[in-house]
């Protein structure tokens with residue numbers, strides 16, 4: 001059933017889907033400081049980006065522009081629509097959630113075998129792998145180059161805050177979260193800046209080594225507590 005010249009495997013297809021709808025582990029490296037953390041699925045990030053207008057932060061009441069990220073919204077609608085129509089074409093019965101619909105489609109594509117498709121000389125598996133990867137790339141472009149991560153265990157040099165209040169989606173208090181937000185360039189995986197969510201200070205290069213030392217000590221301490229427990 002498999003097309004002899006195609007190098008795409010069913011594993012490649014599922015890897016592309018996983019980058020779309022599963023959380024991904026990223027590594028923050030700065031000198032000898034290393035921290036692994038998890039980022040939400042690309043699809044979830046795209047969904048959440050709709051409510052975050054990435055334009056200037058002026059007085060929203062004075063702006064005629066709607067308070068939504070229209071690039072994120074139009075890409076989300078484009079992907080959701082393409083997936084919905086494909087599901088209908090294939091007469092698949094699944095939930096109405098785009099990631100689950102896409103998984104049902106890919107199962108069906110794999111069941112159909114890696115056979116020549118009508119499109120650009122690609123096989124069916126090649127075409128779907130290319131299609132999902134291009135969605136992932138376009139989502140990353142809409143989200144921008146920067147990834148943020150809250151750094152546990154370190155305090156701001158200006159206001160000395162190490163945590164700030166957190167709020168849930170309804171705006172109700174939801175405990176506390178780290179105050180320092182690390183901005184990471186998604187291409188180079190390098191830290192571009194560290195900002196304090198309490199006082200707004202952007203921490204300078206010469207403060208960073210002290211921060212990583214603080215964060216590492218906090219992590220070693222919490223690990224040793226966990227081991228003793």
Ligand SMILES: [Zn+2]
Nearest residue numbers: 156159196199
């Ligand atoms: Zn601060």
